[in-house]
Amino acid sequence: MTAAAPGGLDLEKLFAARLYAARARPYLATALFALHTVESRWVPTMAVDRHWRCYVSPGFVDSASVEDLAGVWVHEVSHLLRDHHGRSExxxxxxxxxxxxxxxxxxxxxxxxxxDDAFGDGLARPAGAVTPESLHLPRGELMEEYLTRFRLGPRTQDLAWLDCGSGADGREREWDLGPDGAHGLSAQERDAVRFRVAQGIKARPGKSPRGWRRWAEEAFHPPQPWRELLGAAVRSAASGPGVGEDYTYGRPSRRAACLPGVVLPSLRRRPPRVSVVIDTSGSVSDAELGSALLEVSAISRAVGGRRDLISVVSCDSAARIAHPLCRAEGIRLTGGGGTDLRSGFAAALRAQPRPDVVVVLTDGQTPWPDARPPCRTVVGLFSRQGTDSSWDENDPDYVPDAPPGWARVVEIGPAAPGGR
Known part of the structure; x- marks a missing residue:
């Protein structure tokens, strides 16, 4: 490979820096070599677009060392791997x-x-690189969290030149070649690159920073917006035909005119009643029980905030008393034994007035009722990713029954550990 003509892009130096970066961060090699370089005098240093093109300033390559260029290569490809353009939008x-x-x-x-953790261990930090410490911010947070911690001002006045391209913030630039330009990666190709990088990180977890390990976990198991899904499922169940409907004599029926002297009740809609059955067996962790209480509060918001219409039943092999919901933090979740949520269903349905919707929060290690309850049912299933959910110390061949087909099931993911 030969260098470009005077005044042009020094590809030999640029690609030598990319090779340097791949040797320092071998788990990023697939992504680094997937980037297509485009010479551009519009960019201050190097910048990327969402289609995995890397725009490079010839002057910057001439003035920077190979070591600094290697750090910029890693920095720019990190924007794309972490989907900063999509998250910014x-x-x-x-x-x-x-x-x-x-x-x-x-x-x-x-x-x-x-x-905050990209450099060191064989990779130099490029001159002018922004770090949390330089803005007096804590390390280890996400872009979304950092956005709430600072505003443009004296500490950022020297960063007006900064421009990592639309691949970093989602805003199209004048120099972008766009979706129809040459050498862009398709959505499927971009996903394949991310998967290969995540594979490399998970294969040798001790060789990558903590932030990249967390990113790889999410790449393999992308988090679902389960709280929104659970809320939507509850709202859908609570607004279904027949739910929250009852006859009342408070307002005469319009059909009463057809029967003089007869008072007919009218059908009125009232706020739905919800009973929440929480699995408190030994297989459910304290963190999951805490998450369940948070979901109780979210469920109350999903049905309009009427906490007086929500009751909570804690259940392992036997159901406890149905508590009316005043404050979710004040509910005692007792249990710790085996699991049989059939008793929880029975306790919820014995309540007067009977609930319109039953919401069950469980890990699924339970038998289910044989018959469909006379109301809507939503099951929030605690995630068991990375564990053998069929394990039972008393019966190694035990395989839990899947939730019945008459229930709307939403998988509740693990609490976010501050991952990337």
Whole structure:
């Protein structure tokens, strides 16, 4: 390979730096070599777009050392692997952020997420790299968290030049070749690269920083928005035909005019009653029980905030008393033995008035009722990723029954450990 003509992009130096980066971070090699380089005099240093093109300033390559260029290679490909463009767009929609100033803040926050543990161990930190410490921020947080911790001001006034491209903050640039430009990766190719990188990290977990190990776990098991799914399932069940409907004489029926002298009741809709059955058996962890109490509060919001219409039953092999919901934190979850949620269903359905919706929060290690309950049922199933959910110390051949087909099932993922 020969260097470019004077004034052009020094590809020999640039690719030597990429090889240096791949040797220092071998688990990123697939991603580094998937990037297609594009010479651009618009970018201050190097920048990426969402289609995995890397735009490179010839002047920057001439002025930087191979070691610094290697660090920038790793930095830019990290934006793409961690989906900073997609995450920035979601944050912008959710928080109403717009304009170049807010996009610069997103770029800075994304850089802080990457740079807190990207360098060292054979990879030099490039000159001018933004770190959490340089902004007096804590290490180990996500871009979304950093965004809440700083505003543009004196500490960031020297960062106005920063521009890692649309691949970092989601805002299209003048130099972007766009989805129809040459050498872009398709969505399937991008996913394949991420999967290969995650495979490499999981194969040798001791060789990568903690942030990358967490990212690899999520790449293999992408978190579902289970709280939104659970809330939507409860709302759907609570608003179904027949739910929360009853006859009342408080307002005469419109059909009463057809029968003079006869008072007919009208069908009125009332707020639905919800009974929450929480699995408190020994196979459910304290963290999951804490998560269950949080879900009780979320369920109350899903049905309009009427806590007086929600009751809670704790159940292992036997059901306890149904508690009316005042404060989720004040509910005592007793149990710790085996699991038989059939008694929990029975206790919930014995309540007067009878619930319109039963929500069950469990790990699934239970027999289920043979008959469909006379109300809607939603099952929140605690995730058992990475464990053998069929294990039973008394019966090694035990395989738990899947939730019945008449229940709407939502898998409840593990609590986020501050991963990336």
């Amino acid at each position: 979601r944050v912008a929609r959710e928080r109403g952020l717009s304009g170049p100033g807010e996009r610069l803040r997103m770029n800075i926050a994304a850089d802080c997420e990457i740079n």
